[in-house]
Structures are given as C-alpha cells and as structure tokens.
Amino acid sequence: FDSVRKRMTTLIRQPDGRLAAFLQGAPEVVAERCDRRANEEGDGPMTAETRETILASAREMAQGAMRVLAVAEKNDLGEGAGIPEDGFTFLGLVGMEDPPRPEVPGAVAVCREAGVRVIMVTGDSAETARAVADRVGLGDGGAIRVFTPGDLQGAGSLRRAVETPGAVFARMTPAHKLAIVSALKRTGEIVAVTGDGVNDAPALKKADIGVAMGMAGTEVAKEASDVVLLDDNFASIVAGIEEGRAVYANIKKFLSYILTSNVPEVVPYLAFAIFSIPLPLTVIQILAVDLGTDMLPALALGREKPEPDVMRRPPRPRTERLLSWPLLSRAYLLLGPVEAAAGLAGYFWVLAAGGWKWGTPLAPSDPLYMQATTMCLTAIVVTQVANGLTSRSETTPVRRIGFLGNRLLLWGMACEVALQAAIVYHPALNAVFGTHPVPLAGWLFLVPFAVFLLVLNEARKEIAFRGRAD
Structure with a gap:
C-alpha cells in the first residue's frame, strides 16, 4: 500500500492456475479504476450513477468514524501480464472501526x-x-x-x-x-x-x-x-507533560530555597567589612548550613507532588530561564533579607545581653562571641524551616495545597532542627563548629522572624493567586 497512490494491487494464482489481481484502497481511487461491479446476477457495468452510490455509502460509513476500504478484482490475466491499473470489477466496501480509547x-x-x-x-x-x-x-x-x-x-x-x-x-x-x-x-x-x-x-x-x-x-x-x-x-x-512541568517547578523550588539562605550568609561578612564588627558567622558555620541543615529539606522539595493547577497554566515561554528574575528577586530581595535581619538581630541580641559595647574586640574563643555566632546560625536554620514550608509552591498559597502534604519535607525539617540542636548543644560539635549553647529564650526570639517570612511570602502568593483567578 502506498499513501500517495492510496491503493495496493496483489497478483494471486488461483487453484485452476489462472492469474487474478485484487485491488484494495481508498473508495474514490478504486471506484475510478473499475468498469464493472459485482451484483446478484454476477456483474454489471459501472455507471456514473453506480459509482456515486458507492461513494455515498463510503461517506456514510466514514461519518460513523470507520476507516473504509474498497475492494475490486480482475480475473483471467495472461501469463507475464503486468500489474493492471484499470478494468477491475468492484466487489464491495469494508468498514473498520478503531475507536479512540475512553481516556x-x-x-x-x-x-x-x-x-x-x-x-x-x-x-x-x-x-x-x-x-x-x-x-x-x-x-x-x-x-x-x-x-x-x-x-x-x-x-x-x-x-x-x-x-x-x-x-x-x-x-x-x-x-x-x-x-x-x-x-x-x-x-x-x-x-x-x-x-x-x-x-x-x-x-x-x-x-x-x-x-x-x-x-x-x-x-x-x-x-x-x-x-x-x-x-x-x-x-x-499528557501525564508526561504534567510530570515534566512538576519536575521543572520542583527544580525552581529547590533553587529558591537554597539561594534564599545565601543572603544571611553574605550579609554578616558585609557588616563585618563595613562596620568593623566581630564576624557574625564563621566559614565552618556556613558549611554547616550548606552541607548540613539545608540538604534534606532541599532534596525533599524536589519530590513535591504536582500542584493542583499545574495543568491549568499556560506553557512557559521558550525564552524563560531556570534562574528567572522572579525567582532571584524573591530569594535575594524578599525572603533573604528577612533571614539576614533575623541573623543579625539574634547576633546583636546575644551581644547586648552579654554587655558588649560597640567597637570592643572579641576573641574567637570568647564564649560570648561563640554564643552570638551560634545565634546567627540558628536564625538561618529557624527561618529556613519557614522558607521550606512556603517554598512548596511558587505561586499557590500553601493553605490551598496543605502544609502536611509532603512528608519527606516534614522529616527533612525535623532532621534539620535536630542537627542544629546537636550543633548547638553537643560538646563535640561545639568544638568543631565553634558554637556555644543558647537558651530557650534565644530560639523563641527567632520565631517571629520565621512567622513573618512565612506570612510575607504567602501574602505575595495569595495576591498572585487571586489575580490569576480573576
């Protein structure tokens, strides 16, 4: 069969030794190559009226979603005869239905x-x-x-x-x-x-x-x-499209979560360089965040289920970058500064409680300094817990998808807090990370910052969500 010719001819040697040609193909093509038609008496001439009746029947079958083939034959071909192109006797129509799957x-x-x-x-x-x-x-x-x-x-x-x-x-x-x-x-x-x-x-x-x-x-x-x-x-x-959109969105959630904590890691160094204060966060403590407390929640965000409206959104533009301006601005200009403010506020809260005066140098081994840097580190972890919750969706408020929908994220945040508690209170880890135990009041001091970060980003998403709904 050839999709251009829309027909196929087969030569068959019959039991009595004679050659016959059988033609099958599109009804309009086969009918044009027939000069006779089969009937109850044997066969008769193919008139224009008969040809139109055949094509009307084919159209009626096709309108029932059937694939229609016409069949014709030509008998008594001579030995060595080529494949005939016309002179066939029309035999009938065959309708085949291949209905679409229910889904x-x-x-x-x-x-x-x-x-x-x-x-x-x-x-x-x-x-x-x-x-x-x-x-x-x-x-x-x-x-x-x-x-x-x-x-x-x-x-x-x-x-x-x-x-x-x-x-x-x-x-x-x-x-x-x-x-x-x-x-x-x-x-x-x-x-x-x-x-x-x-x-x-x-x-x-x-x-x-x-x-x-x-x-x-x-x-x-x-x-x-x-x-x-x-x-x-x-x-x-379609399921693959949904999964692909979900994977892309989860990569952006992962990046947003990770990039947000860069701001409270960089700002203490800027404050140290500009204002000549004791360094609020040490290098080893930054590594504790990047390679320790942040890892499991970030990976859990990569396993987030597709959001309910992921297949009601238009395709993203071909030119859209993974590190887009909305993502970077949210991480570096909206949420990151809140975490940086929490870190510096906790740092100076400890120093003020310990009687530190501006311009007074502090040795790295000074318990007051170690406790202050521990407070800055703890502030990042506490606010990152809130960031993890609100990062479950870029544009849909978490209340609409549920706070408890990603169990891996909940376990990841539990491990994050447990690891930070060990860094703060375990003597061996105190020696490794240069930390010092902080009182419960210190943790409670940081909670409002986490709540503010959560409310701030959820309010942004709520406004965007209502805008899409309108």
Whole structure:
C-alpha cells in the first residue's frame, strides 16, 4: 500500500492456475479504476450513477468514524501480464472501526486547559477524520475544520491552515505531515509528533519531540523519535507533560530555597567589612548550613507532588530561564533579607545581653562571641524551616495545597532542627563548629522572624493567586 497512490494491487494464482489481481484502497481511487461491479446476477457495468452510490455509502460509513476500504478484482490475466491499473470489477466496501480509547477525550480536554494544542493529521478520509475529531473533542464545542491536500495548494494556505482553531488534516501523505510540522515550527510553536509507521519518520525527526508508539511502532519510527511510548496511549503523553512541568517547578523550588539562605550568609561578612564588627558567622558555620541543615529539606522539595493547577497554566515561554528574575528577586530581595535581619538581630541580641559595647574586640574563643555566632546560625536554620514550608509552591498559597502534604519535607525539617540542636548543644560539635549553647529564650526570639517570612511570602502568593483567578 502506498499513501500517495492510496491503493495496493496483489497478483494471486488461483487453484485452476489462472492469474487474478485484487485491488484494495481508498473508495474514490478504486471506484475510478473499475468498469464493472459485482451484483446478484454476477456483474454489471459501472455507471456514473453506480459509482456515486458507492461513494455515498463510503461517506456514510466514514461519518460513523470507520476507516473504509474498497475492494475490486480482475480475473483471467495472461501469463507475464503486468500489474493492471484499470478494468477491475468492484466487489464491495469494508468498514473498520478503531475507536479512540475512553481516556482520550479527557486527555484532550486537559491539554486544552494546559495551553497545549492537539492537531490530528491522518491519511483517513475527511469524513472519518471529522467523526473521530468530534468524538475526542478536538473542536471544544467549536467548528472542526477539515483540510485535505487540495486545500493546501495556494501560497500561504498551509500557514493559515495550521493557525485555524479546530484544524484537522485528512488524506495527508508523509510529505504533507512534514510540511505541517515545519509550518508549525515557523510560527514559533514547540511541536511534538506521534507516529508509528515508516512514513511518519520524517515528521518525527523534524519535530522538537518525536514520540513513537512502542507496541505498534516500527523500528524506523522508534529510531527517528526522541521518546518511545510503551503503552501506545495518548493519555500517557499528557501525564508526561504534567510530570515534566512538576519536575521543572520542583527544580525552581529547590533553587529558591537554597539561594534564599545565601543572603544571611553574605550579609554578616558585609557588616563585618563595613562596620568593623566581630564576624557574625564563621566559614565552618556556613558549611554547616550548606552541607548540613539545608540538604534534606532541599532534596525533599524536589519530590513535591504536582500542584493542583499545574495543568491549568499556560506553557512557559521558550525564552524563560531556570534562574528567572522572579525567582532571584524573591530569594535575594524578599525572603533573604528577612533571614539576614533575623541573623543579625539574634547576633546583636546575644551581644547586648552579654554587655558588649560597640567597637570592643572579641576573641574567637570568647564564649560570648561563640554564643552570638551560634545565634546567627540558628536564625538561618529557624527561618529556613519557614522558607521550606512556603517554598512548596511558587505561586499557590500553601493553605490551598496543605502544609502536611509532603512528608519527606516534614522529616527533612525535623532532621534539620535536630542537627542544629546537636550543633548547638553537643560538646563535640561545639568544638568543631565553634558554637556555644543558647537558651530557650534565644530560639523563641527567632520565631517571629520565621512567622513573618512565612506570612510575607504567602501574602505575595495569595495576591498572585487571586489575580490569576480573576
């Protein structure tokens, strides 16, 4: 079978030794090559009226979402005869139904909400394509516009076709499929193509993402693709989009959480350099945060489940960077300064309670100095607990997704606090990190800063969330 010729002819030697040719293909193509038709009496002439009746029956079957093949024969071929192109006797129509899986309409609806446009490109007839498109909801209540090769001849017609809402392409050849993918890419779209046959390989290769069918797909199609769909299920592609969006969002949550603690680590050094005060945070204590207390909560954020509205958001722009301005500004200009303020406030709170006067030098081994730096370190950890809770979503308030939904994060924060308590109170770790026990009042002093950070970021998200809802 050839998708351009839309027919296939087979030569068969019958039991009596005679050669016969059998033709199958698109009804309009097969009917044109028949000059007779089979009937109850044997056969009769193929008139224009009979041909139109056959094609009307084929259209009626196609409108029921059937793939329709016409079958014809030619008997008594001479020895050495080539493959005949005409003179056949029309035998009948065969309708085959391959209904979409039950989950496909729902998956198409999810794609529409996610800003992903689904376009059907098929070699089936226009009637079959329209019926299938209607079943899976490609029109979304609007008109489904079916394009055939004849509609794509004029200059600019292909571009207009791919930009038409509800566009469906029928009777397409491999060359047409490749041209459609190229036209979509020229309009700036990111294009994913699914296919299973050898003829789909050029379009699969041209697409940004080629998706081959793992069960029904040919090896050529799989080699030309970037992804192989093991269950041949369109809904799995949609699930993959959701998972991909969730992974991308979780990477940004991880980065936001980690970058926020950079500010309270840098600000003490700036204060030390500018105001000539004793260094509020030592290098080993910074390492305790970066390689110790922050690690488990950050990793737990990477396991966050997809947010409820992740598939109701439009696709991110092609030019969007992972380290975007909203992420950096939130970490460095909104949340980070709160943590830095908590660290310096705790540091000076201890020094003031110990009677320290401005300009008085403190030795690194001075218990007052060690307790003050411990307070600064503890401030970072306490505020990072609040940061971990609010970082579970960039734009959705945590109250809408639940504070207890990520058990790994809760365990991570528990380990974070336990590790910090060990650094503060265990004598061996005191010696390693240059820390000194702080009273319970010190921990309580830092709680308002953590609450303020949580409320501040949640208020920002609440405003953004209501803006999207409106």
